[in-house]
Each structure stands twice: as C-alpha cells, then as structure tokens.
Amino acid sequence: MLNMSQKVDTTTLSSLAKVFPDEELKDAAYVKGSALLDESYSFQVAYRSAQLWKGVSVRVQSELAPYITLYEVGLAPSELPNHADHDEHCLRTAPGLYPDPLYPLSEAKVDVMAGQWRSVFVEVNLDDQVKPGTYEIKLSFEEQGQELGAAAFQLEVIGSKLPAQTLTHTEWFHADCLATYYKVDALSEEHWKLIRSFVRTAVEHGMNMILTPLFTLPLDTAVGGERPTVQLVGVEVTGQDQYGFDFSSLDRWIDMCIEEGVSYIEFSHLFTQWGVKHAPKIVATVNGEEKRIFGWDTDAMGEAYGQFLSQFLPQLKAYIVEKEIADRCYFHVSDEPSLEHLGNYEAASKRLREGLGDDVTFIDALSNIDFYERGIVEHPIPANDHITPFIEHGVDPLWTYYCVSQRQKVSNRFFCMPSARNRVLGIQMYKFNVKGFLHWGYNFWYTQFSTRAIDPYRVTDSGRAFPSGDPFLVYPGEDGPIGSLRLKVMREALQDMRALQLLEELAGREAAMALVEKQVDEPITFSSYPREAAWLLGLREAVNDAIKQSIHSHL
Structure with a gap:
C-alpha cells in the first residue's frame, strides 16, 4: 500500500x-x-x-x-x-x-x-x-x-x-572545446555533428552570429601555450614565403551555419589578445607534413606574417564576395586592447584593411573611447560599465558586452546573481538602441589561459578564475548541449526587447519608453535600474497589454 x-x-x-x-x-x-x-x-x-x-x-x-x-x-x-x-x-x-x-x-x-x-x-x-x-x-x-x-x-x-530579432548577438563559440570534451578529432564527422547541434541551440536562443575559427582561436591562451588546433582554412607552403589556401572546410562551416539559421559570420581574431603582439597559431602543410608556421614566436608586424596576410586576405575577401556573404561577415583585429596597445592595434588594423579593403566591418571588444575618436575602430564594443562615453559620443551602431569584470551595478549572469539582473539587459538595450551584444563564453570548457580541460559539471569557474556563470551558457550532453537557466533568461531578455520594438511600431517610441520608465525613481541606465524581478515581470505584462490594446484599437 x-x-x-x-x-x-x-x-x-x-x-x-x-x-x-x-x-x-x-x-x-x-x-x-x-x-x-x-x-x-x-x-x-x-x-x-x-x-x-x-x-x-x-x-x-x-x-x-x-x-x-x-x-x-x-x-x-x-x-x-x-x-x-x-x-x-x-x-x-x-x-x-x-x-x-x-x-x-x-x-x-x-x-x-x-x-x-x-x-x-x-x-x-x-x-x-x-x-x-x-x-x-x-x-x-x-x-x-x-x-x-x-x-x-x-x-x-x-x-x-513577436517580430524578428534585429539585435546582432554572438556568444563566442569554442569548437575546440567540443572536440576536447567529447574526445573526437577536430573536424571529423563526429565533430561536425556536435558543432551543428550546438549551433542549432545557439540560434534557437537568439544567437545569430557565430565565431568562426579561420585559424585556432588566439583567445584566453597562455603566452607560449596552445589551444587544440581547429582551423577551417587549409594552408600549404608552396615556396619561400608563398602559400596556397583551401577554403573547403570554411565553406562547409558557413553552409552549415546558414542552414541552421545563422545570419552573420564572425571571423576569428587575426592577432593575439591583450596587446596585438603576435600571430595566431597557424598550421600548414610543409613538404607533405603538418607544421605550425606562426604563433607566439611570430612578430605581429614582422615581414613573415605580413607576407602571409598579403596573400591570404585578398583570397578570403574574394571567397566571401563570390559566396555573396560579404555584407554578413565581421572581422576582428585583437581582443581587449588597452590604451598602451593603441599603436600596435592601429598598425595591425591598417595591415588588415590593406588586404581586405575598406568595405568590410571590424568589431572588437574594448573600453577606451580613444580608439573610436581617433578613427582606429569604427565599431567598438565597450563593456556595459564603460558604455556611457560611447553613448554620449553617439556611436552608431552601438554594441556592448559584459564578462568577468562587470560585477558592480551592471547587468551580468553569474550563478550568484538574481536572474532579473540577467534579463534587464533587454530593457536597457532597447532604451539605448543597442544594435549588438557580445559575450566571450558560450561553451568555454577549459581553465583560464586554456592550460587544461575541465568537466563543466564539476568546474564552473574555469579553475577558480572567473565567477561561475561567466565561462559558459551550455553544458555538454550525451550528443548535444544541455541548456541552463541563464540561457533561457537571456532569451527572455531578447524577447522583451523585441516586444518593446513591436509596441514602438504600433504606438510609437514615446509610448513604449513611457511604460519602461513609468515606475522608476530615476531614468534607466546600464547601472541604474530597478532590481526586483516583480518590476521586470510587471513591465513585460504592461507591454503585452499595451500591444493588445493597440491591436484592438486598429481593428
């Protein structure tokens, strides 16, 4: 019984x-x-x-x-x-x-x-x-x-x-982490199947731009260290400082992304992080053998890497033009340069523009307005706690990001934070007409500096480096991703933004903003906003009700 x-x-x-x-x-x-x-x-x-x-x-x-x-x-x-x-x-x-x-x-x-x-x-x-x-x-x-x-x-x-999403949204996709965790060879059929599964989940949750590893990502890598090789562009050394390129794997990647609903391709950085001093890890076939030809021992501004880029970049440009995706491609120079790196960054940027032309779009995460004011970066991505000067300067398109450092006042998504602090980002991005959002950790399953692999079910802070919730949004399931509360709540933030855009279409921006700031003590900024989940939930209900009333009034 x-x-x-x-x-x-x-x-x-x-x-x-x-x-x-x-x-x-x-x-x-x-x-x-x-x-x-x-x-x-x-x-x-x-x-x-x-x-x-x-x-x-x-x-x-x-x-x-x-x-x-x-x-x-x-x-x-x-x-x-x-x-x-x-x-x-x-x-x-x-x-x-x-x-x-x-x-x-x-x-x-x-x-x-x-x-x-x-x-x-x-x-x-x-x-x-x-x-x-x-x-x-x-x-x-x-x-x-x-x-x-x-x-x-x-x-x-x-x-x-709900109208289509207009925000360009990327959560950095780490294809090498998939190969490492699932113990499959890079770009094997098993790897391609996993890549597609994780891309599909990303798209379902509002990520419409995918970080694409032309060469192994030069991100979060210890100086002198290496991440596992995942390189979509095949390279062959054909003579002294002469190279041939194979875009077949890149072509397969882009076709797969488009099939899964990806709108934009984000090509990986062509110089190392935190200083623009070196080339990314690049592997080539040399006399029939695979060898690393560039990396930490390569001067970013040296003649050898310059010769390589002068041959590679025009061919890459010709490829994306022929594929008719040039207007959907974004390029990176180097991640998170500081003011002391401005000279290096400017020189590197000039080198890339010489090979790609002035009609391609470069984006980079940085937080010093000088890069923008000097015309070195046309599309900067400031952190949400450094965004005010960029708003005041009328930067358009305006992008933003957050990561480990944004733990004072602004929106973020650590485990320890209330979910409302994650979701309020959608309201903030609507108010300030933000066009793009970037985060570095869709599935980063390594320790800081990529020194070893981790089990994301046991280690959620990249080896006691980044607060839990910063390095990844998804967990590895048996044959595809396991989602998270933060993944779902981030999608809700994007839906809030889209609902406000619909209300703006129906009743005007003034009406939409009147609802947003109806019951707040001071105007909403990226650091000043109601903290209660009840406020967010109530606001969304008010937006939905206004949409319903507007629809009925037009009948």
Whole structure:
C-alpha cells in the first residue's frame, strides 16, 4: 500500500526565481502571465516533500501540451561564486550548489527530495498557429497514478506575432572545446555533428552570429601555450614565403551555419589578445607534413606574417564576395586592447584593411573611447560599465558586452546573481538602441589561459578564475548541449526587447519608453535600474497589454 499521508508541496514561480535546496522559497508565487505568438514563455513549479519519493511522474494537462517542454533544474557546484569586490546585488556568495543546468525530462520523472525545494522549468514554445486566448497549464506529480501534488498556471496568448530579432548577438563559440570534451578529432564527422547541434541551440536562443575559427582561436591562451588546433582554412607552403589556401572546410562551416539559421559570420581574431603582439597559431602543410608556421614566436608586424596576410586576405575577401556573404561577415583585429596597445592595434588594423579593403566591418571588444575618436575602430564594443562615453559620443551602431569584470551595478549572469539582473539587459538595450551584444563564453570548457580541460559539471569557474556563470551558457550532453537557466533568461531578455520594438511600431517610441520608465525613481541606465524581478515581470505584462490594446484599437 502507498503511504499517501506525505504528499508533495508545490508552488508556481516565475522563470526568474532561483530555487536553492537548502533554503525556503524567497520568490512570491507567480500564477499567470501572457505571451505573444512565436515567443518562448517559461515559468517554474517548485516542489518538495517531507519524505523521499523516487521516480515521481510529472504530467502536463493543457491544450498547449504539444508546445510544452519540461526540464529538471539541476544543481551545479561553484567554488568561486564571485570576486571579493562584488556589489550587494547577489543572492548569495558562499561556495556551494547553485541551480543552473536544465535537464530535459524526456521520461517526465523526478525524484522529490525530502526537505529540499527543487523545481521543474516549464517552457511553452508558441508558434503562430496557436489561437489567442487564455490557457490553463497544470502540472501533476503522480505516483502509480495517484496525485501527490499539483500546480496550475494561466497563460494568455495574445494574437500578435513577436517580430524578428534585429539585435546582432554572438556568444563566442569554442569548437575546440567540443572536440576536447567529447574526445573526437577536430573536424571529423563526429565533430561536425556536435558543432551543428550546438549551433542549432545557439540560434534557437537568439544567437545569430557565430565565431568562426579561420585559424585556432588566439583567445584566453597562455603566452607560449596552445589551444587544440581547429582551423577551417587549409594552408600549404608552396615556396619561400608563398602559400596556397583551401577554403573547403570554411565553406562547409558557413553552409552549415546558414542552414541552421545563422545570419552573420564572425571571423576569428587575426592577432593575439591583450596587446596585438603576435600571430595566431597557424598550421600548414610543409613538404607533405603538418607544421605550425606562426604563433607566439611570430612578430605581429614582422615581414613573415605580413607576407602571409598579403596573400591570404585578398583570397578570403574574394571567397566571401563570390559566396555573396560579404555584407554578413565581421572581422576582428585583437581582443581587449588597452590604451598602451593603441599603436600596435592601429598598425595591425591598417595591415588588415590593406588586404581586405575598406568595405568590410571590424568589431572588437574594448573600453577606451580613444580608439573610436581617433578613427582606429569604427565599431567598438565597450563593456556595459564603460558604455556611457560611447553613448554620449553617439556611436552608431552601438554594441556592448559584459564578462568577468562587470560585477558592480551592471547587468551580468553569474550563478550568484538574481536572474532579473540577467534579463534587464533587454530593457536597457532597447532604451539605448543597442544594435549588438557580445559575450566571450558560450561553451568555454577549459581553465583560464586554456592550460587544461575541465568537466563543466564539476568546474564552473574555469579553475577558480572567473565567477561561475561567466565561462559558459551550455553544458555538454550525451550528443548535444544541455541548456541552463541563464540561457533561457537571456532569451527572455531578447524577447522583451523585441516586444518593446513591436509596441514602438504600433504606438510609437514615446509610448513604449513611457511604460519602461513609468515606475522608476530615476531614468534607466546600464547601472541604474530597478532590481526586483516583480518590476521586470510587471513591465513585460504592461507591454503585452499595451500591444493588445493597440491591436484592438486598429481593428
């Protein structure tokens, strides 16, 4: 006989809640919301019991059931939740287990832990065939057909389609990390299959630009060290300072990206990080053998690398022109140069423009306005805590990024931060007409400086270097990516931005901005904004309601 005296307690929460197993729920119950067509709407159901229940079935009862995917919110360890100089807007900063990975509930079963709150993440992927109206979504926790607990959510579907994303968005794609973790040869068929799977997930979550390794990425690499070779351009030394190039692997990569819905190709940096002093690692066939011909021992401004670039760049340009993608390609010089590197950067940039022409687009993450004012960088990407001078100078297109250093006041996505701090970025980018967003860590599964590989289920801080949540958005599944709370919340941020753009189309920018700043003490900036999840959720509901009213007024 089943002992039904100990049942499962449930609470419906927003997607922005973070449910820790060792504390009481801090977020208020959230039982209804609204969404547009072609939007992915999410909420959570937290659950616990006084006793352990193994293999409890989770059953969805709703007309929207065909559109619903369930995930178990897993726990990930963090030894470095944040650095010592963090601000006060963190949920906790002690090392421990944090909710983050999302494990698909393919068999719709969970273990209900005694005395521990856990949660199911409910994702409703609405296409434009769903009829407008209000739908109930009920989740039942059942044991042998008997209900142990249940929770319900009311979702209103508004009959207006979320517009296409206009933001250019890249999360740096580390193809070498895939080869390393899954123990497959670079650019083998197994590797290509994994690459496609991870690109597909990226696109599904609003990443429409993919970092493309012309040569092995010269990013986060110890001076003198090497990352595993993943090089899409084949190189052959044909004579003294003479080279031949094979674009077949690059062609396959770009075709795959386009097939998966990628809009923009972001070519990897052609000089090393933090100083523009050396060439990236480049491997070539020399007398029938593969050898490294450039790297840390190559002077960035030396004649040898100059000869190489003078031959390679025109052929690359001819390739992208012939493929009719030149207007969809972005180039990098070097990542994060500081003012002391300005001379090196300017010389390197000039060298690339000589080979590629002035009609290609260069972007680079940097935070000193001097690079822009001197005309060295036309499309700078400042960090969101250094963006104000770029806004004041009227930089257009305006891009931004954040990473390990942005832990004071501004938006970011560390494990220890509330999800609202991740999602508010969409509102900020809408207000300031941001055209592009960059982050360095879609799937960086190495330690800092790429000195060794890590298991991202055990090490989430790149070997106690970057706060957990900074190095990667996805985990490696059996044959493809496992998502995270942060991945889903970032997509919600992008959807908020798109919803505001729709409202602007319908009612004007003034009306949209009036809603954004209706209940704030001071104008929203990248560092000043309401911190509460309730404000964000309420704002989005107000935007949806305004869209609905505007639609009705036009009928």
